Amino acid sequence: MSKARTPGGAMRSFSAWRLADKAKTQLTEIAEPFHLMWRFSLTSFAIISGVAIGLAWFSTRFLVNESLERDALLSAQFIQSIAVGEIRHHDLTGMKMGDVLSAERYGMLDAQTLANRQRARTEFLDHLANLPDLLLASIFSANREVIWSTNPQLIGRKVKEDGPLEAAFSSGGRVSARYDEVDPERTEQQFTRPAKMFFVENYIPLLDDQGKVLAMVEIYKEPVDLIERLERGRGLIWIATAIGGLIIYLGLFWIVLRASRLLAQQQDQLVANKTYGGLVEMSTAVAHSLRNPLASIRSSAELAQATPGQPAVRNINDIIAQVDRMADWVGELLQCLRPLKGEAESVDLVTSIHEALSVFWPRLDQLRIQTVLDIDGPVAVTSHRLLLGQVLNSVLANAIEAMPGGGTLHLTLQRNGPDVLLFIDDSGPGLTRQQQMAAFKSFYSTKQGGLGIGLVMVRQVMEHFGGHATLQNLSPKGTRASLRFRVEIQPFNRRTG
Template sequence: MAIEKKRSFNLLRRFALLSFLSIGLITAVSSFLLSNFLTHNMLQRDAVVTMEFVQTIAQAENTRSYFETDDPGKTKTVFEAFFKQIATMPEVVRANVYNSNGSILWSDDDRFIGHRFSPNPQLETALSGKLAVTSGTSGKSSKPEHVFDQEVPFFAEIYIPIWNIRENKVVGVVEVYKVPLTLFHAIKQGNRLVWLSAGLGGLFLYASLFWIVRRAAQVIRRQQEQLVESETMAAIGEMASAVAHGIRNPLASIRSSAEVALEESPPFRATAEEIIHETDRIEDWIRELLVYSKPPSGNPASIQINGLIQSTLDSLDREIKKRNVKLTQKLDPASPLVHADEGLMRHVLISLIANSLDAMPDGGELTVSSRIEKSDSRVEVVIKDTGCGIPIEQMDKIFKPFYTTKSKGMGVGLSLAKRIIERHGGILRLESEAAVGTTVFMHIPLAR
């Protein structure tokens, strides 16, 4: 039975999705609640002002006795002069007067006089002595009395209790329909501001948290890579020590025997030379493996990078001429000093230049340059060749240990060079194009 490959936990992707949904939901809910709160309070405040005005008139005119009659005709006559003042108030489109039983005693629309509309929770609230207010549109009527002669975009429905102060009871209710366009415009603007500020705040919070988690994910990934690298190096070190101990002595015996055969058996000269060459190659592999398995520590100091480059090129001069490679040097005349270990940096330069020479077996051009990057307080060293280059599909693997494109390599040179440069606080990167060439960029901190 096939075993499914376990998916790795992607912290950034999970956080991006879940935090976006959570912050979006919180933003929407809080905006909705704040909008409702703003709308309710602004309508309530307008209703309180209207109530105080109506109740003041009612007390001044002593209209409480009018609510105790059951004769609609008499009510119409008595209320006409008084409540017409309310019906003609600015923004008022209708006024109804209810008695304590919930029947309409007077209305500016004669069709409603004597009728009783139920259920009407706002009217019941007002009859209990509390101000009641609601809002709506004439196009979406929720009550039978919400019928107007003309279409209105918004209206506020206010139920105002009328008290008999002597007996301390509610004797009736005045219902006022208002179209406060200015108020509704202010409410609309306020709601828009609430949603906009909440949305921008949510986006800012999401972006801030995303940046923090992204940085945390990068740190975790680097720590995981360092942990894997440390475990790998420990395993490689043990393996390299075992290999070196077990193979070097037999290799030395094989090489000695081949050297004897080379001197005493001329017919086997070619075979003996091949044996010596191959044993030397195995010895080089073992030495390279031992060097790679040890952590690159060294003793950093101020060294002149141009001098180090020049001496390294001088030591490889014979190999450069042997391969018919043209050497071009473009070194910074300021002779910058870098903070690095000379032995380790020499190893890096030799490894990278050797790779460039291997990529040009039939000749080519090798360019080595250096320049100061003042903005970053670093020195950039560039090694460029016109060799075979690296295919684009292999570029993401070139710094992995034991991956190589050469038939006679172990694949630890670039990986070790990258480790050394990064341990010095620098950066090593590579650009390449198949059949065009490869360019290696080293950015090394300047000495202070």
């Protein structure tokens, strides 16, 4: 007859199911990773490129404008100085160059003064015609008529509705403009030779003593040397801006890369903590739920075994062995899931190693495994005596099980600054890449019937006391378990999960 399911068993099964569902829900609630590097790479590149291009454009424009303004100022000062010099040189005191350039005749002037006026006019115009990089030079009278020009076809023409010319006459100051090509609407832009690059236009007023504009000198120049210097300066600005932007981008990229890796580690830790938390709750409930049924099964099997003339003794023995095996699993599971307890203390690592090895001497002799010890003692490390014994027992058991046909077990102690490294090497077949990556994951085991919590406990204990545990392959074969211990006793916070 089959036994009816008890309400307590149903409740335990329902509780375990709810815990498993809760663990699954916690895992699905973990947000997808924020692609920090991908977003930063695009966003920062766009922003830094935009800022760099803007700065380079502004800098080059400022350089060009300031250089042209400076050139125009020098040209104006040069022409005005020539005008003053010609007036003084030809003893035309009381006259201005505007009066000299004017076509009007003054009846009160004597013959010598008229001759000096003509010579001053000729020499001044000759200076204008021979200015370097000149495309066109013209002189306008107060009524906007061209009274002289290096292009004879413009002499006698009146210019109307010319904004820069009117601005120069009305302000009585210097006016400059830049052009990239000839403006067909500007009647006075009739050069004797075509411009190869951009050219500049300067209006330079010639004033009387009251500040009235007597004549306006218009000069079109193509400053080849200045343009070449500007191009070199522009190139240097763009190169410097590009290098500066690249350096800033790489610096920020390095910072964000480190932050991204830290966030990825924290996110992995968060996933591991949530996974571990759900597994702890589910596994604890399952383990406690299994203990009573296992105890009942073992008691019933022992009673059946004690019955005289029992024909199924072998089967009963097998039942008891399997129940004990499951009980060991449950005990190991609860031990792994139980929070670590034990304050940090100074423990002699060499003594703990010898105590752990003493448990395995019979098995080492049986498997014909040679043991080599390169340890010098005593070596005081920060740990807990009982927990350290569990760590060494677990690592030594794994190393011995990797050599079922015999081999060499090599233990080495090495000091590394404030740390002590313990290397436990075996001559087994080594680990695959997958085994090496998953060795410290919960419930992962390559052993037949193994629960996969031994190395998890090893890492938890080591990190609890500020140490670390790793596995790596040796060449040409074998595996090395590295345990790093702190020498000085320091307060450590237990890592979550």
